[in-house]
Amino acid sequence: MTQPTANSNATPLDTTFNHSTYSLNSFAPRLLDWFAENGRHDLPWQQHQTDTPNPYIVWLSEVMLQQTQVTTVLPYFARFMETFPAVQELAAADWDLVAEHWAGLGYYARARNLHKGAKQLVEVIEETGDFPQTLAGWEAISGVGPSTAGAIMAMGLHRYGVICDGNVKRVLTRWAAIDGDITKSATTKELWELAERLTPVDDSGLFAQAMMDMGATLCTRSKPACLLCPLKGDCVAHAEGRETDYPVKAKKQPKPSKFSDALLIESSDHDILWVQRPDNGIWGGLWSLPLQFVEKIAGKVTGNTKNASKNKQLDVRSNEKVYETEFTTAEQIINEWLTENKLVAESVSHTLLEGAPIKHSLTHFHWYLTPRKLTVNAAQMTELSEKLSAAEITFQWLTEQKAQDSLGLPRAMEKLIER
The missing domain is CATH 3.90.79.10 (Nucleoside Triphosphate Pyrophosphohydrolase)
Structure with missing residues (x-):
């Protein structure tokens, strides 16, 4: 196994969490070893196997994957890439054509933001010669939040970036037994601090891919495959037999x-x-x-x-x-x-x-x-x-x-x- 290497954030935050410093430092190496052998490496938007990552592909896929499963996104992504192989084509396209390509994928505000964001990205490229190179630069793009921006930085630019989407929150709340309501700002802050603590400075793109795969394939909502999990040795929810009690979320009111x-x-x-x-x-x-x-x-x-x-x-x-x-x-x-x-x-x-x-x-x-x-x-x-x-x-x-x-x-x- 790869030797644990502490994140630069380790010292001030170690006392915040229940795990030992060794558990915190070994989290990423254990996860990356598992990902190398068992992770998904053939998704069309993945950039961890290339020396010249394409942030456009990562941005497009991340927007599509918001609240949507990979199997649903795959044909839509392929169709978008065939018609709009670069951000300039997407920005220049009529809205009706973009809407036609998105139809059926749901959460249609994402499509509007995608089209608007493409135009914004083209403006940045024309002004600077390249895509945004900072987290703040990506968060300024329509429809891009902190986790999406972190994913683009990590996977689309091979720079340091942290993600904390739904899959990540599920893994972390179980591993650390975080029992706060994940819809509350205090819990969100705690989860982001833990995600930042665990994300390695090097290979944050690989780590982001691994965390997504962990949540999608092992640490699933209803039937987590704990026996196959590289983190089961110090996962608090697993030790207590309470995996499905996490994440904690306020009960939804019936929909009208x-x-x-x-x-x-x-x-x-x-x-x-x-x-x-x-x-x-x-x-x-x-x-x-x-x-x-x-x-x-x-x-x-x-x-x-x-x-x-x-x-x-x-x-x-x-x-x-x-x-x-x-x-x-x-x-x-x-x-x-x-x-x-x-x-x-x-x-x-x-x-x-x-x-x-x-x-x-x-x-x-x-x-x-x-x-x-x-x-x-x-x-x-x-x-x-x-x-x-x-x-x-x-x-x-x-x-x-x-x-x-x-x-x-x-x-x-x-x-x-x-x-």
């Missing part, structure tokens, strides 16, 4: 639920109306069927959604303030036009599941979306298009297949048209 109708407004040529959502808010900049908000329900909906009436409901159809909050401008125009013309969309399903919505879970709520169809004639199509154009709404009339092929659709829309 929203119910909306998704309108398939179809022309006589079988084209469907698609509207581009505002840059801010849910699915910012992506394309969607117009939605009619029905109601939202506080708390958790259990069982058949037909029993939703037993939960606390908030009917917003007659509440102007909530109506304007829940509906985009395009949807308000469409909703008012339908009401004026006494047009009603009908269920599109002819199966036993007729009228049943699809469930789409977002970060803060569950969304139940019911597809409803309405066919309009040529005159009605023209009238509605003119109203939307007058309000400077971006929209298109496309078949379902053409929309899937050419527009950036959120996964919820794909679910709707695939059923």
